[in-house]
Amino acid sequence: MVQSLQKPNQTKRERLAEREEAIVAAAREAFVEGGLRGARMAQIAERAGVAEGTLYLYYKNKSDLMRAVVAQHWDDLTRGAHQAVEQANDEPVAQLEGLTRFHLDLLITDWPLLELSFALTYMEGDDPPSSYKRDYVIVLDGVLRRGKDKGVFVADADIRVLRDMLFGTLEYAARSALLLDERKRQEHCDHTLSALMTAMLAVLQRSGEPAQAPDVVDRLEAAIDRLEAVASSAG
Amino acid sequence: MVQSLQKPNQTKRERLAEREEAIVAAAREAFVEGGLRGARMAQIAERAGVAEGTLYLYYKNKSDLMRAVVAQHWDDLTRGAHQAVEQANDEPVAQLEGLTRFHLDLLITDWPLLELSFALTYMEGDDPPSSYKRDYVIVLDGVLRRGKDKGVFVADADIRVLRDMLFGTLEYAARSALLLDERKRQEHCDHTLSALMTAMLAVLQRSGEPAQAPDVVDRLEAAIDRLEAVASSAG
DNA sequence: CCATCGAATTGAGCAACCCTCATAATGTAT
DNA sequence: ATACATTATGAGGGTTGCTCAATTCGATGG
Numbered sequence: 001m002v003q004s005l006q007k008p009n010q011t012k013r014e015r016l017a018e019r020e021e022a023i024v025a026a027a028r029e030a031f032v033e034g035g036l037r038g039a040r041m042a043q044i045a046e047r048a049g050v051a052e053g054t055l056y057l058y059y060k061n062k063s064d065l066m067r068a069v070v071a072q073h074w075d076d077l078t079r080g081a082h083q084a085v086e087q088a089n090d091e092p093v094a095q096l097e098g099l100t101r102f103h104l105d106l107l108i109t110d111w112p113l114l115e116l117s118f119a120l121t122y123m124e125g126d127d128p129p130s131s132y133k134r135d136y137v138i139v140l141d142g143v144l145r146r147g148k149d150k151g152v153f154v155a156d157a158d159i160r161v162l163r164d165m166l167f168g169t170l171e172y173a174a175r176s177a178l179l180l181d182e183r184k185r186q187e188h189c190d191h192t193l194s195a196l197m198t199a200m201l202a203v204l205q206r207s208g209e210p211a212q213a214p215d216v217v218d219r220l221e222a223a224i225d226r227l228e229a230v231a232s233s234a235g
Numbered sequence: 236m237v238q239s240l241q242k243p244n245q246t247k248r249e250r251l252a253e254r255e256e257a258i259v260a261a262a263r264e265a266f267v268e269g270g271l272r273g274a275r276m277a278q279i280a281e282r283a284g285v286a287e288g289t290l291y292l293y294y295k296n297k298s299d300l301m302r303a304v305v306a307q308h309w310d311d312l313t314r315g316a317h318q319a320v321e322q323a324n325d326e327p328v329a330q331l332e333g334l335t336r337f338h339l340d341l342l343i344t345d346w347p348l349l350e351l352s353f354a355l356t357y358m359e360g361d362d363p364p365s366s367y368k369r370d371y372v373i374v375l376d377g378v379l380r381r382g383k384d385k386g387v388f389v390a391d392a393d394i395r396v397l398r399d400m401l402f403g404t405l406e407y408a409a410r411s412a413l414l415l416d417e418r419k420r421q422e423h424c425d426h427t428l429s430a431l432m433t434a435m436l437a438v439l440q441r442s443g444e445p446a447q448a449p450d451v452v453d454r455l456e457a458a459i460d461r462l463e464a465v466a467s468s469a470g
Numbered sequence: 471c472c473a474t475c476g477a478a479t480t481g482a483g484c485a486a487c488c489c490t491c492a493t494a495a496t497g498t499a500t
Numbered sequence: 501a502t503a504c505a506t507t508a509t510g511a512g513g514g515t516t517g518c519t520c521a522a523t524t525c526g527a528t529g530g
Contacts, residue, residue: 202437
């Protein structure tokens, strides 16, 4: 017996979307509780109020269903990341710090879900900058590009390297943090953020030379260029 | 029928050790080919020349067997890491660079096996600085500690943070590198190593000062913002 | 050399689980 | 009301990790 009669004033498309959302929600719960292996398709079906076979009309297998859960979550997060960047108005260093802080907080609060994403990477061989995560990562690219355009960051800094540094460091840092008790965790996060900013700025602001005095002159000149541009457009 | 008759001149203990090694070797092959999920216990048993039930006399389940494979590999690597450090005689910065280069090379050449280690972390919830990896990670701790003792590194640098930075960055960098073709890969590794050294030294050699002191550029930019506001309101 | 006994090994079978597919229910158009 | 296409069902197939009663091995002592 097919379960639910169609509610009134509901198009066919809406009903299917609603059912799909129920499936994804049930899957999210189950995967968070038990991981890719621990979750049971039968349980997901039951929680979604659907027969087991129905799951396979929407997703071709278990991994694919988990991919959907993870993709949806990255979409939500991407919006948050954009917001964190926009909050720091047009100041690249502040934007970078905002994004970094946002990402670390995220890793810690949403760890169980993000762990699923990492599991997909290692179990199913999904590329990590793949589909779901890609839009999220692009937020960083934008911050760095704008920083370069403004002359605050050196032009020859390798974006890919910075990306690995930021996301790699923070993923490990989050795992370390989660092993600590509540009190020490905050301290560890603060240390991580401050060290990571120091580290990234060292690369972003004088990548050419080895440990020397910060190249104030170049940055000053860049600022002057902008000043002159404003002045001439005002004249 | 129990398979192999005991070879001459072989004690019971030796025979068991040999059999265990055969099992681990077979398991390593199978896991590298198919991952935790793709590998089949039946296939491992066959390759090891042993009945399926015998596997469970040595390891209590599939995950446990994979743990043994991974642990053995980390042991080998730890020796290599020590060697890489000792090669740079007593110069902390050079030691750090040696270890960093060694680890990145390792990640790239041994990726399939190390991927198994990461999979265990995400599928079985093993702590990443757990058992097998711990001895390896300690090599870095030694380098940093000696650097501090010699006064080359500032004393208040947080070792945990540096650890996350080094291993996190390199893991992500290795994955990025593996997506590139042979030619670009070398370039990417060079960039990564140089950037990471710059970054870590920035933290290790002057962590005392506030991360980014309000300097001339910041004040200039603040002035520019005010100017821009004036200019736009005048236009 | 034989008998004995604990340790080691075997592999058929069990239980769990993902996924398929023949069948049924439902919504829609004529 | 009838016919058709779409969507849903859930019992069953096939695979796999793991168990355990039965069997074999090998050291020891008489």
